[in-house]
Amino acid sequence: MSHRVADALGYKDMDNISAASSRHNSENLPYVHKVGVPPKQNLLKEIAGTLKETFFADDPLRQFKDQPRSRKLVLVFQALFPIFEWGRNYSLSKFKGDLIAGLTIASLCIPQDIGYAKLANLDPQYGLYSSFVPPLIYAFMGSSRDIAIGPVAVVSLLLGTLLQNEIDPSENPVDYLRLAFTATFFAGITQFTLGFFRLGFLIDFLSHAAIVGFMAGAAITIALQQLKGLLGIKKFTKKTDIVSVMRSVWSAAHHGWNWETILIGMSFLAFLLVAKYIGKKKKKLFWVPAIAPLISVVLSTFFVYITRADKHGVQIVKHIRRGINPSSLNEIFFSGEYLAKGFRIGVLAGMIALTEAVAIGRTFASMKDYQLDGNKEMVALGTMNVVGSMTSCYLATGSFSRSAVNYMAGCNTAVSNIVMSSVVLLTLELITPLFKYTPNAILASIIISAVISLVDIEAMTLIWKVDKFDFVASMGAFFGVVFSSVEIGLLIAVSISFAKILLQVTRPRTAVLGKIPRTTVYRNILQYPAATKVPGILIVRVDSAIYFSNSNYVKERILRWLADEEEQLKESSRPGVQYLIVEMSPVTDIDTSGIHAMEELFRSLEKRDVKLVLANPGPAVVDKLHASKFHEMIGEDRIFLTVEDAIVTCAPKMDLEP
C-alpha cells in the first residue's frame, strides 16, 4: 500500500526499498519518506576518498587548489619552511617578546641540559650541543610558535636505559656514544618517515591517560636516580626500578653518604622548590623559577670553588669540553651488529619523543587557536634529529617545562628558539670551563625540581572520575615504570590502550529503546526511565559498525534481548513479541561477516515467528544490503527511515499513546 502512496506522491526518483507514513508533521497528513540510497560511487573514487580521509584528513593540500604553477612552488617551499611565511610579517615588537622568552628559556635550559645529558649517561657538553643545532633547524621548519626544543628528561632517561642495556657506558664509552648517535639518527628517520607518509595518527594510539601515567612514573624514576647525586653516593645500581634504587640508597647509608653534598643539594633543592611555588602562585613571577636554576648553579659553583668542597667528597662536573658541536657523521654505525640495535632503540625513543612534542605543540596551538599540522611537525622534528645526530647531538624534542616558560614569557614565534640557541652557542664558546666546579648535587636538585611537575595528580584525579578504564591504563603505565622499567611501563600502557580498542570493536553496546511519552522519539530505556516499550514490539539499537570482530556478538546479543523480553512477557502472561526493530542509526558500516550475521538473525527470528524490521540504515549499510540482496530477503517494505515510521506501519492498529 505504502508503495502506491509513494508513487502517487511522485517520489519515483528515490529508491523503493521502503515507504512508510510519517505522521509527525504539523499538518498531520501522511507523507512518505524512504530510506535514501546514496548515488553509486565509482570504485576508484571510493578508494581515493578513504585514502584521503585516512592520510590527508586535515586536507593539507587545500591551499594548493587552483593556484598557478609558480605559486604552487612557492607554497611548497613555504610549507617545508614555514619561517619564510611568517617571517615576512615579522616585526620588532614581536622580536621583543621572542628575545625575552629566548633569554629566559636559555637560562633554564643550560643547567637542565647538563643534568639531562647525565641521565642519558653522556658527557655534559652533549646536552648543550643538543640545545644548539636542533632548535635552529626547528625554527626554520616547525610550525609551532611556543614549543622549546632541546633534550628532555623522560627521553634522556629512556634513551639512557635502552643504550645501557646494549653497551656499558663506563666500560666502553666510545661505542656507547656512537650508539647514541646511531639511535638519534634512526629516531629522526622514524619521525621523518611517519610525517612524510602521513602516518602521524599512529602516535594517537598512546592515549592521554597512558601518557599521564607514564610521565608520572618516569618523573618518579628520574627523581630516584638523582638520589645518587643528591646524597653523594658513589656506588649506585644501574637498574631504575624503585626497589633496586632504594636498596642501593640504604646499603650506602652508613659509609656512602656525604653530608657536605647533602647540605648543598638539599638547601638548593629547597630554594628551587620555593621558587617554583612562587611562580605557580603568581603567574607574573614566572621568571623566578625560570632563572632559579641558573642562580643555583652560579652560587653553588662559586661556593665550591672558594671552599674547595670537592676535596671533601663533593662531586663536581670536573670537565666540560669547550667549543661548538664537532661533526659526528662518521660516528654513526651504518653497519655491524650495532646498526640493528641502534635502529630498534631509535624507533622506540623517536616515537616517545614525537608523542611528547606533538602533545605540547597541540596544547599550545589550541591555547592560541592556530592550526598545527601534526605530520609536518614530525617532518621538522625528524629532520632536526637527523642533522643533530651528525653534529654530536642526542635525541632532542619539545620540553614541557621550557615550552610553558616560553609561552608565559611572551614568545611570539620560533625566533625565541633561535635566541636560545645563540645563547647556548656563546655558552659553549666562552663559559663552559666555568662549570668545572659545579657540584653534581645541584644538577640533581635542578632535575628533581624540573620533573616533579610531570606528576600530574590533578589529571589523574580527573581520569579516575571520568573513565575507570583509562585510570587502569594510567596506573598500569605508572607502576610499570616505577617498579620495573620505562620499557615495561610503555609496553603496559600500549597493551592496555590496545585492549580498550579491541574491547570497543568486539563488544559494542546495544540498548533496548522505548518511546518517550508524547514525542516520536525512541531512547534507551535505561537512560530514560520514562520511556515506554511498545507492546508486541522490541526495539534494539546497535551502537557500532557491524564488522567481523563483533558480528557474532551483535547477533547473539540481540537474540538475548529478545529472550529476556519473551521471558518477562511470559511471566506476566502478555502476548509475545511480533516485531523486532533494529535501530541502525549508529551502524555506520557493515561488512560481509556482518551481513552473514544479519542473515542468521533473520533466519533465527523467522523460526520464532518474529519479523525483522530495520530502521534508518546509513548510506554504506544500505549500499551493502543491496549488494548482498539482503533487502530482498527480509522484504523491501521492512526498512524504514525512522523507528516511528516502522512502528506506525507494523502496528497500525496499536494505540501508540498509552
Next chain:
Amino acid sequence: MSHRVADALGYKDMDNISAASSRHNSENLPYVHKVGVPPKQNLLKEIAGTLKETFFADDPLRQFKDQPRSRKLVLVFQALFPIFEWGRNYSLSKFKGDLIAGLTIASLCIPQDIGYAKLANLDPQYGLYSSFVPPLIYAFMGSSRDIAIGPVAVVSLLLGTLLQNEIDPSENPVDYLRLAFTATFFAGITQFTLGFFRLGFLIDFLSHAAIVGFMAGAAITIALQQLKGLLGIKKFTKKTDIVSVMRSVWSAAHHGWNWETILIGMSFLAFLLVAKYIGKKKKKLFWVPAIAPLISVVLSTFFVYITRADKHGVQIVKHIRRGINPSSLNEIFFSGEYLAKGFRIGVLAGMIALTEAVAIGRTFASMKDYQLDGNKEMVALGTMNVVGSMTSCYLATGSFSRSAVNYMAGCNTAVSNIVMSSVVLLTLELITPLFKYTPNAILASIIISAVISLVDIEAMTLIWKVDKFDFVASMGAFFGVVFSSVEIGLLIAVSISFAKILLQVTRPRTAVLGKIPRTTVYRNILQYPAATKVPGILIVRVDSAIYFSNSNYVKERILRWLADEEEQLKESSRPGVQYLIVEMSPVTDIDTSGIHAMEELFRSLEKRDVKLVLANPGPAVVDKLHASKFHEMIGEDRIFLTVEDAIVTCAPKMDLEP
C-alpha cells in the same frame, strides 16, 4: 525559560542539564524533555557488568540461577558432557539417521585420512588414528550435532609445513613424529585455555573474508602438492608456493612423469569429479560423491594388485600398520629445544583448527536453529586434541566436507561420530593390510576432489560486491598462501583484518545532517539529497565512540566541516554559521582524550563566535560530561534530547519549513 517550564511540569526528578520544547507531537503543545542522566552505578557493579558483557556475553550461567545445589552439580556435569543431557531423549528413530550418516562419513573419511596424513608428512595410519579417538571424545563433550571430527586438509598442510621448517621428516622421522604430537598437545591446550577463560572471541578477529581467501589459497596449494602423486614424480620440492611447485613439475616432465600413474590418477579424478557434480545437482544423491572415494580406492587397489602396476613405477601406500592407536604420551617433548617449537606451532595450528571448527559449528547450528556455546566447543575440541596427542593422533578438527555430508545424510546427534569412529576402529583392526596396493595417485585424486570445493568463487564474488576492503583482505590471504606459504597468507589476512579495525577506530565517519522536508528528522545530506540545511546552523553527526585513538581526528574533522561550510556561505555572501550542533546519538562512549578534544573544539569555536550545542548524548557520555564538568563549560542549556529540540531552541525565530 525552559528550566522554568520544566519545573512547572514537575520534572524535578530528572536531571537539569537541558530543557527544550519538543513541538512534534500531535497536540502541538510545548512539552519538555531532558537528556536523561542514568542512575549512578556502583563502581564494582560497573566493572562486573563490563566483564560479564566481555566474557559471558552469552549468559551461560542463566540456567544455574535459582537452582538447588544438587541440581547445580548435575547441570555442571551436563554442561561438560552434553551427551548426558541429549542422551536421555535419545531414541531408535534418531539412531537410524545417525547410523546412516555415520557409515557415510566413515566411507568418506577413511581414504581422506590416509591422504591427509601424507599432507602432514606422516604415515597413513596416523590419519586413521585421528579419526578414531578424537571423534569419540567430541561425541561426549561437544554440543554441535552436525560436525564431523577428524583430520582436515588445510590444518594437515599447515601443520606439515610448520613441522617441516623445524625437522626434515625424511631425515629424522622419529623426532618429526614426536614434534607432531607435541604440537598437537599444545594445540589442544591452546583450544582448551581459550574456551575455559572465555577468550573465544579472539578467533573472531580472523574475518570471514580472510578465511574465504585463506581457504581458497590453501586448497590451490594442496591441489598443487598432489601433482607429485598424480604425475608420479619422485623428486619434488618441499616448498609450497606455486612458482617452486610448477618449476618442480616442469623440470620432471621429461623423465620423471609416469604415464601409468597419470592414467590411473586422471581417470579416477574424472570419476570423482563427475560424482561430485552429480551430488551437487541432485541433493538426494549426496551419497554418490560420499562413497565415490571408497569405491575408487577399492577398484584401483584391486587393479594395481592384479596388474602389479607397482612394478611399472606406480607408487603405492606399501605399508600401513595394523591395530589401534598405541600410546604416545612418552613421545611428547616436555623439555628440550623442541618444547618451545612445538608450543609455537601448536598455538598457531590450534587457532586455525579452532576457527574452522567453530565456523562449521555455527553454520550448521544456525541452519537447524540451535544455540552453540563457542567457548564450550573450544573446551571440547581442546580436550579431544590433548587426549589425541597421547594416543598417537595428530591435530583433528571439524571437516567442512564431511560435516556437510553428515548433515545431508540426516544425522541427528553426535552419535554419528561414534558410528564413524567404530568403523575406523574395525578398519584399523581388520583391513588396513589391504590398503598396501592402494596407489598414491588415487589418494591425490581424492584430496584434489575434496579441497576443490574450498575455492568458493561465489563467496568471493559476493565479498567483492559487498565490501571492497574485505575483498582486498581475502585476496591478500589468497595470494599470500599461493605465492608464498600458508603462514605468510595467514599473516597477511590477520594484518589486513587488524588494519581495518584500526581504520575504523582512528577514522570514524562523520556526516553533515539536513532536515528532511516536512518531518522533524535530520539525516545525512549525502544520503538524502532532499534534506536541507538550516540557515546559520551546521549539524554534524559523529559516528563512533570518541576515544584517544580518534579524538584529534574527530575534532579536526568537525572544524573542517565548519570551514567548508563557512567558505560556501561566504561565496554566496550569506551570513555565517552561528550554531554548531553535534549529533551525539552514535557516540556511545567518550574517554578523557575525547573530553579534551571536545574542550578544545569548544574553545576553537568560541574564538570564532560559533556556539557549540550537543544533541542526544548517550548514558555513558552524559555521565562523563558531568564528571569532567564539561556540561558546565558549554552551558547546561546547550545539551538537548534531539536535534529538532536544539534547533527550535537555538533559532526560535527561524522559519524551519522552507
